[in-house]
Amino acid sequence: MLRGCLPTPRTADACGLRLLVSLLTVVLLAAAARAQDAADPPPAEPEASAEQTSPQPKDVTVEPRAEDEQIAERLQGILEATGWFRAPVVRVQEGVAFLEGATETDQRSEWAQRLAGRTEDVVAVVNNIEVDTPSLFDFSAANSQLEQMLRGVIQAAPTFLVAVAVLLLTWLAAKVAGVVGRAVANRRVENELLRGMAARFAAVPVLLLGAYLALRVAGLTRLAATVLGGTGLLGIVIGIAFRDIAENYLASILISMRRPFEVGDLVTINEHQGFVQTVTSRGTQIMTLDGNHVQIPNSLVYKSVIENASANPNVRLGFVVGIDYSDSAPAAQDAVLKTLRDHDAVLKDPEPLVLVNELAASTVNLSIYFWVDASKYSHIKVRSAIMRLVKRRLQRDGFTLPDEAREMIFPQGVPVRMIGADAAAGAPPREPARDEPRDQPAALAEADEPEPESTEAEGNLTSEKQEIEQQAAGARKLSDAANLIESPADSQSGGT
Template sequence: MIKDNNGLAGRTGLLRFLLWLGLVCSGVSWAEAPAQEFGQREDAKLDSAGRVIEPSAPSQDAEIQSRLRAILSSSEQFTDLEVRADNGLVFLHGTSTKPDFVDWASEVAKNIDGVVAVVNNISVAPTDYLSGATLTAEFSKVWRQFVQALPLLLAAVITFLFFFFISRPVAAFLVRPVGFMTDSSLLRVVMRRLVAVFILLLGFYFFLRIAGLTQFALALMSGTGLLGLVVGFAFRDIAENFIASLLLSVQRPFRLGEVIDVTGFRGVVQKVTTRGTTLVDFDGNHIQIPNAIIYKSVIQNFSANPNVRGSFDIGVGYDANVRFAQETAMALMLEHPAVLSDPEPQVLIDSLGSSTINLKIYFWVDAAEYSVIKVASALMRQVVRAFEAAQVSMPDDAREIIFPQGVPWVGPEGDAVPPPEASEGTARVPQQAIAPEAKTADAGRLLDDLASDTDDIQQQARRSRDPEGGANII
């Protein structure tokens, strides 16, 4: 009988291979079984310690487990903590409220001698923001940060106060040369304030840098564009009036106490602020006009030139000597103390009416001393009386004839009947009853009444209530 040794050897080798494969598979299953029973996470991370595994090294699992549990427990950052070591492989299980301590546990385990790898099953517990412990912990954290940053905050506050106190003196020193270029008080004040604001902003920047709030400063500056756009639309009229105030302060088209006319409003300038100009008209009313309107409108200044021309009309008949009438009016004006001789007055023929030759009489007065309207009224009265005395006719359009002594009536027998006496209710004062002294006193009062009303309006404005706060800028 022939034995097949080769076949027997082959079958024996195959059986040995199958037996070894079964042992390996059973060993792997046994090694994985504790991990599954231990509650391994699906996302658990296997961290290798990076050490050379020595087969002859003695087992230190108990020491590793005890040492690692003591370290992690002393941190007081884990709950339901479980630590197990098996052949240098460490399994961690539990929860922590802080994500940073999850990775920290793996780093501690890898640094223990004898650890081959770490399977970290520690999860992050959800934070209960309504619990008292969480609020206390957050408050304590903020307090500790505040205490740590307190020295920097004090240094930042001291720096800002330093810039605050030096802003005005430094601004006044830097803007001092502007006073040699312009005498506008408003322009000097605005320049000082701009320089002072720039110094304050510089101090605020250093405050943020020292306090560690640089990101806040950047966020504030990035939002300034939109904020500035909104503020610009909201305060457009205010900014326009302020710029117009600067231009009026520099150019000075009028001064305080002068009589001006703007958009049909005439009065004495009482006050000019950064918002508007206050006029006091000749009725005593306060008129406030925004500076933007004044700067863009036509300004008529009646006080820039003290000499003001006045005029009035008077008509003489076609049968009158026109040249004589002109010379009479001219002589009367040249003798009047309120009429200026330079420029000299003029008596010109203005037009030819239906019944009269119309004369235009021009005269000049010093408006700072006399009122043009009052002088014109006095001149008209005196010219009419001079024409009457010189028998210069001044008819009206109705061709009315006046008989001062009345019209006598002749009866049938030819006897003249005297004109009727005045009624009992009418009092007639004879001219002889007026004494010459009374006439002189009356003429003096009329002359004094020619004074300008500007001083009276200015006195009323000084006694009146201040219509608007703020200092004068001109």
């Protein structure tokens, strides 16, 4: 129920109806409880019950020096007047009262005994009144309880109807207050979540006041005071029990207010990179470059470092290439820089850089930096194309690209002489022969062939954003919750 009552526009009416039904249930249960209390006798000891169901016997006075016959006549007249005893007989001898007859309960028998004991000139009481044993199939007590409960319900019906009417009026007043609160927020607040909160904050006090009045009308004054006094305590308990939900909800409010990203931005949150799809009251959903949906709780989003690659469309890329120690570093830098400037995807401003980064074991490492407009081009595709073109340009200009291991170059070749074989054959030793040059790749042999800026494998170097959006449009919708952050296109259309 708490989850469904989060202040989103789609759950406002449902939440109000659920709250109204809950209050009606409380009032109905309270009316039933009052009827039950009216039907049940107040809990007490047997003696106390007898005193409550019958008047407390007082001292019975007779004429001075009353005779036993007068005492017996007086007591028997009292027992017959009550109607509680069948065939009551009272005899008094020498101040001792003998009580006989029958009654339905022990309390009435004890009451008659106390009555006789408090009569003047009675020194002792012998109680021989028999108590009837109820039958196993006697439902008179149950019938009496049902009659009393029915009587209590009928008596409480007008109060219950008035309480229901108060609740219905309260629900209508809360709905009107919510509409007014939303109308005021629409003129001053742009965030949809804050508008829903304003409507909810305007309706909740009206609902609480109506619940208090309904409980007071139903006669539950203590419960009404408890509802108002326990609201703060209930909020604390709910806050502790649903801490994560409340934390995500508050984080969604802060995210929708500060807007660290928009729908469609390429972001990296907690090591997850992708395009933002939706931001709900629970979490932020992104679609990774692999086409997977990732939903991150808003509390984690708000506390994490957010890398927004779309805030500034220009992205700097780079890689490292190594040339031989015998090659000219300035000439290699010029060759690489010319390659970067000739490529259409590389921005002229900021300008590309080719820097000598490290003197490694077998190479002089050049760090190459260049800028790309990520809103038009894919940085991974452009980086692949630049690396390919730089490699081709350096090899075509005669630069050597050795590997990580130390490479020994012998320009005149390595002479090899088989001493044992020449001596055994009696032949003169052979002259050392130069190694034959290795076959060059066909691509390097055709030096004049132009290198394309992008190959079929690299595609057209455009950004993958449109492809990801197409994948997202065809994907299954994970949540029906409203998106708290609009896309730039939606905000422009709404503003116009």
